[in-house]
Amino acid sequence: MSIQNKQPVCVTGANGFIGSYLVRTLITHGYTTIHASIYPYSDASHLFHLLPSAAYSNVQLRIFEADVLDYDAVAKAVEGCRGVFHVASPCTLEDPKDPQKELVLPAVQGTINVLQAAKNFGVRRVVVTSSISALVPNPNWPAGKVFDESSWTDIDYCKSRQKWYPVSKTLAEKEAWDFAKKHGMDLVTIHPATCLGPLLQPSLNASCAVLKQLLEGSEDTQEYHWLGAVHVKDVAESQILLFETPTASGRYLCTNGIYQFGDFAERVSKLFPEFPVHRFVGETQPGLTTCKDAAKRLIEMGLVFTPVEDAIQDTVESLKAKGFLKHKMSTS
Numbered sequence: 001m002s003i004q005n006k007q008p009v010c011v012t013g014a015n016g017f018i019g020s021y022l023v024r025t026l027i028t029h030g031y032t033t034i035h036a037s038i039y040p041y042s043d044a045s046h047l048f049h050l051l052p053s054a055a056y057s058n059v060q061l062r063i064f065e066a067d068v069l070d071y072d073a074v075a076k077a078v079e080g081c082r083g084v085f086h087v088a089s090p091c092t093l094e095d096p097k098d099p100q101k102e103l104v105l106p107a108v109q110g111t112i113n114v115l116q117a118a119k120n121f122g123v124r125r126v127v128v129t130s131s132i133s134a135l136v137p138n139p140n141w142p143a144g145k146v147f148d149e150s151s152w153t154d155i156d157y158c159k160s161r162q163k164w165y166p167v168s169k170t171l172a173e174k175e176a177w178d179f180a181k182k183h184g185m186d187l188v189t190i191h192p193a194t195c196l197g198p199l200l201q202p203s204l205n206a207s208c209a210v211l212k213q214l215l216e217g218s219e220d221t222q223e224y225h226w227l228g229a230v231h232v233k234d235v236a237e238s239q240i241l242l243f244e245t246p247t248a249s250g251r252y253l254c255t256n257g258i259y260q261f262g263d264f265a266e267r268v269s270k271l272f273p274e275f276p277v278h279r280f281v282g283e284t285q286p287g288l289t290t291c292k293d294a295a296k297r298l299i300e301m302g303l304v305f306t307p308v309e310d311a312i313q314d315t316v317e318s319l320k321a322k323g324f325l326k327h328k329m330s331t332s
């Protein structure tokens with residue numbers, strides 16, 4: 001797609017961790033009309049400073065305040081766009097007090113509202129940011145087989161363990177596919193693993209908090225939330241690739257490899273020996289089959305994944321710069 005063909009696009013959750021990086025990448029890819037949809041009254045000022053000011057000279061970056069549960073507000077953000085990147089969804093690993101209200105409803109109904117608006121305004125394609133949490137945990141997956149896009153998270157298994165984030169992502173994605181099928185819409189889903197990289201937004205997001213906590217000595221195995229890691233810049237590039245590639249369809253796993261969280265902790269510890277990173281004994285994800293090039297579908301489309309070490313370095317630098325991580329922990 002040439003620069004003059006870049007069509008107006010809407011990004012929901014535009015001021016979050018992935019959303020901000022996506023807005024930045026859209027601008028560098030030559031998109032000139034971007035509707036940035038944000039939660040009402042949240043801060044989006046950083047979106048105007050993601051790049052040197054010259055990069056914005058041709059760009060119409062319009063902010064729309066829209067709770068994704070408010071169809072009319074969502075519709076205003078989507079109107080006039082040919083593409084929608086639906087990124088907004090509550091992303092927390094903390095236990096919710098009211099899972100239905102805090103996680104499931106905004107994920108599911110929010111996705112339906114975005115798709116409904118996209119349908120009403122004749123959007124060409126919607127790229128929904130799902131998650132590896134809609135693929136795993138899936139205890140019925142055959143032993144020894146590498147996880148791929150044909151896996152679906154076992155909702156009952158998650159509910160019985162009070163793992164509400166995977167429930168929310170899985171139900172939202174299932175609804176999205178049902179809606180798209182029913183209305184003949186062009187939908188593609190992307191499934192990032194734990195996403196790391198520079199924080200462009202002012203607040204600490206959940207996935208970067210996982211690395212921060214690990215550096216601070218957390219012993220949490222991420223048992224139900226881990227498959228691997230990916231640099232946020234690769235997620236943004238993939239989202240755009242999936243929007244721009246006419247033949248793209250279905251689900252796309254987006255991770256630089258599948259491996260145990262314990263192995264990730266080892267790598268973090270090697271890079272930052274001054275931090276008290278916990279050494280996990282045994283498997284943190286029991287039975288998980290390792291695979292280097294797990295995101296085959298994106299790799300075949302030309303995506304080259306950033307080494308996880310770079311993603312870790314970039315995150316740590318950013319966490320330090322923003323004051324979320326002390327420069328050096330005491331090892332005594």
Ligand SMILES: NC(=O)c1ccc[n+]([C@@H]2O[C@H](COP(=O)([O-])OP(=O)(O)OC[C@H]3O[C@@H](n4cnc5c(N)ncnc54)[C@H](OP(=O)(O)O)[C@@H]3O)[C@@H](O)[C@H]2O)c1
Pocket residue numbers: 012013014015016017018019038039040042066067068069087088089090091106110129130131132169191192193194195196205206207
């Ligand atoms: N980071 C990862 O490792 C990862 C991996 C796989 C998939 N994902 C998915 O990627 C997406 C973005 O996650 P992220 O890491 O960028 O987290 P994030 O920084 O927390 O971004 C989530 C965004 O969604 C917005 N949002 C939540 N509820 C909303 C609502 N009712 N109406 C409007 N906006 C709402 C949030 O706004 P406020 O903060 O103002 O509430 C925030 O801007 C999510 O769909 C998440 O499930 C993330």
